[in-house]
Amino acid sequence: MTTIAILGGGNGGFAAAAHLQSLGHTPQLYNRSEETIAAIQEAGGVEYSGAAGDGFASVPVITTDLEEALDGAEFIMVCLPAIAFSGLATQLAPHLDGSRPILLNPGSTGGSLAFRETLRDAGCDSVPPIGETNTLTYICRKRGDDHIHISSVVENVRFASVPAAERDAFEDVLEDAYPSPTPVENVLHTALSNVNAVLHPPGILLSAAWIEHTDGDFRFYYDAGTPAVANVMSDLDEERRAIADAWGLDVEPFPELFADIGSTSKEAGESGSFLRMLRESEPNKEIKAPSSVDHRFFNEDIPFGLVPMQTLARIADVQTPTIDSLITIASSITQSEYRADGWTIDRLGLPDDMAAVEEEL
């Protein structure tokens, strides 16, 4: 069994610590702020319930000291929002010797490339294999400061790594923990399969006024899963698939992917209808809208989802008017510089040439 440093004390970090411990691994959990982990430090672990069973997972290391969490760990799992990757990679750089794989769970769009680039910038000579999943491996929410409820362990999670050839480094842990993890050829495939980047921006954009008027008092995926949202999502997805196609990657239509990871009905997935896909998404049905537009559906899914998709489109000379427009209007809504702040070609550390990029993978 494996000693796994879990970096991040949000929903994902708590779920991973509890679930991996329940499977016999040894989790060592790090979080930057003391407040988030004070309750589990006192309890000595995490209560959990739901799809991974009910119980108490003892976590031997729970710390705000990154070195302590890494001590003795053979595998590093990052469960943090993409905006934290750059700071974390800079901090991690001096502790790496190339031997411990780093899994970004999830990687947003191109997280492994951005992470690698930051490690290199920070002077890390021994960059380990960096893997990424296309969506967080859990649907989960904290129920209190020391209790995580896992409503689903996600099926068929896509994963890949840079370098692509070192994907094996991730398979043992992933195959032990998750139902049918699905390897794909390279991180451009996981990048272009970022579930949140397709699922969130159309809905939050087309319900921004509703969110602000009601503080998000409606069901985001279900009530705001209307024909208009489905239309924009469908146009966005057509562009995503055109980008993948240009890169020679065979990504499935989004409703199929969404059904495949267990987030909507098989029939909705096969129908190809985005509206039906939203209507028949049982795990998401009751989830409320964000209480404000200052939310990760904009702040993460635009700069670390749609902006890097746009970057991959530009290198491949693919037009993406819907993606471009969503970025522009989202930036206007929150008065942010998502394009400048996101994962552009420089931040992904990629050359501006398809063949050269493929060599970098």
Place this chain on the structure above:
Amino acid sequence: MTTIAILGGGNGGFAAAAHLQSLGHTPQLYNRSEETIAAIQEAGGVEYSGAAGDGFASVPVITTDLEEALDGAEFIMVCLPAIAFSGLATQLAPHLDGSRPILLNPGSTGGSLAFRETLRDAGCDSVPPIGETNTLTYICRKRGDDHIHISSVVENVRFASVPAAERDAFEDVLEDAYPSPTPVENVLHTALSNVNAVLHPPGILLSAAWIEHTDGDFRFYYDAGTPAVANVMSDLDEERRAIADAWGLDVEPFPELFADIGSTSKEAGESGSFLRMLRESEPNKEIKAPSSVDHRFFNEDIPFGLVPMQTLARIADVQTPTIDSLITIASSITQSEYRADGWTIDRLGLPDDMAAVEEEL
């Protein structure tokens, strides 16, 4: 006093017929469909109430026969949605001898240019002066089939004509009927002062899911007049002013214009705050949202508002990312071809060169 052919039997046509008759003019009202005018034909005129007084305006000609409405008219006022301009101009062409001015009330963005181009295409050798206002001269709604309620006769309506030099042809009627009509130098100024094109697209786009979920059961300008909508409207307005600037036109910031036509408080107008402008818009406060996204806030204000603004921006080499994005997402929401169907450079009959355009005005 003047015999005025009023073309269009919607809110605007009814209001104009009643109001102009109450001032002593002779309205002759045309509408394409019988159904819309059957009740006023039977009554022999229009009941009216509100800001122009209460009464019954006798309308001697109420007809579905265009020639009958034009017979003896010295002035033509078009109160129709922009999408009807092309069909109407084609029908009108054989009846024109260049002597009767045509006023588009309102002209959307560039309506007079599009109207002139269609007349020319239809073989009209004697194109009369064509004027346009920047907003409908009334805030009004029908209360039944033969009753129009006018809540406001709009102040300081901007107007201009093609050719610009023949603007005098409109002044007598406008100055008699409206409080302080405001002449501007040419129709690019009215085009870029199209109130609806700034006021509607951000709000309907950012509340599209809300509209579809509730059938528009909220107040459009007030409840959906949130900070996010104000931010997008502000960025849109910055681009509109940059276009005007490139054309050498001194248009005011939108809150100032909106206050000037009496649609929000003077203080809100002076503050420059779009949020305050929306919050303090008393005439619009109680107006409900459209019951569907298949509505003129998209179907008119995008192809005949933002698309021609984009056209004027392109000729002047001004970048308009917010306007472009609103057009793209709106087209996606309603699955329409607004860019192709709207007033492009060909439909406006303009050359692709600023100096040459200015000669055409």
